Amino acid sequence: MRQQLDGLGLDYEFFKATDASRGELAGVSRYDEAQALWKLGHPLSPGELGCFASHYRLWQLCASSGEPLVIMEDDISITPEFVQAFAHTGALIAQYHLIRLCGLVQRKRKRIRELGNGHQLIRYLKGPFGTQCYALSPQGARALLAHSQVWIDAVDMVLDAFWTHGLACYAIVPYHIRHDEPGVTPASLIGNSRFEQRRSLARRLRRKLTRMGDHLQRDWFNLWHRD
Template sequence: MRSVVISLARMEERRTQIADQFGAQGLDFDFLDAFDARQDAHIPVSRYDEAASLARYGAPLKPAEIACYASHYAAWQLCRESGEPLAIFEDDVVLHRGFAEVLQLAASRIERHRLIRLFGKHARKTRDLEQLTSGYRLVRFLHGPIGTQCYCLSPDGAAALLAHADRWSEPVDHYLDRFWLHGLASKAILPYRLEEMDRAKIEGAIGERRQRRRGKAKFRREWTRQTDLAARWLYNLRHWPR
């Protein structure tokens, strides 16, 4: 399974750090140049719908969030067009000892499961799907864990994500968590052997997303929260992990 690291071309120090980590694990990878919001590089390819974002969340996306979405969208296109599974990384990660084994476990199962996450920002309820070697287990989240730091994708999975991403109205990791929309259950191999760097120390990090909402904006965000909760519950009811 090919690995690509989404990274801004100007972030030379971060590129060196991630390259050293892959080298220490004996892993090959390619850089996939991220769209740079500072240079408005994402604008020609953007599918951002600000009206839809305001309707769903009561607030617009930041330019960096749109550029991030564009970068992952490009990775999905690469996966679909190449016809080969892809491990997609962001460059703000720390690979722990044993990560190469986890990546191999994912590679041997990605065609069947289509999407396998190797990191999530939040602990969520899970159901075990398979006991793996060395104490690892394949699980399915009942509630997406947020985060696009590292996940594996099959060409079929990439096609499913692309089919429902004509309009960008939310951060890309929120979209990835909406399995009831694109049909890719949120699966992962636990325990993780990768973590996110301290974002306070990362140049170019998107930063805090929360915005204070009042009136209609607050109502729209809460309405979206409740409708997503209902859709997630119904999907889980119909597709209970076995």
């Protein structure tokens, strides 16, 4: 990772990830297992909690420093063209606040503007999953922090739930970040298969109703949002 970033000529700093299995959630975790069980029908895994805590700490840093950040996970490959997308991000982040620079699945999108060098700013109508790389403004960080007083879902699902925190799901495409383990199921999807057989009928019905509510709110946001 260090070699890739040095080759791009970008300034960077590494931050140690939070390891929930080593008790590193103390002082940062806002996890409510009862609410997670109510909404999802299963608890978050230690890996999901550690990932959430790691990103949460960087949101805190972004908000307190007053400077935008590009947040990258370390299991990625970066192509040289990323420098162009990075430059576009710097010019746009104060206006759009949260810009995805990687996504794990293809989603329906709306083209917002042409950026040059073959890049476009788009807005996803449904979240693309993943937290491999995204840019965040201090205002965007404060919105995410305000929405994350209680943790009940995986962090990429929080980013994708734009109708809850008000940060529309913008992205600069094409992506120049590749997840090093293509085909791996996003963390936010694990629960759907891992716990499906363990859920009671009541929990499965409640989960279905919750998702229906989310879909309605997402569609309403997309209908009325002005780009």
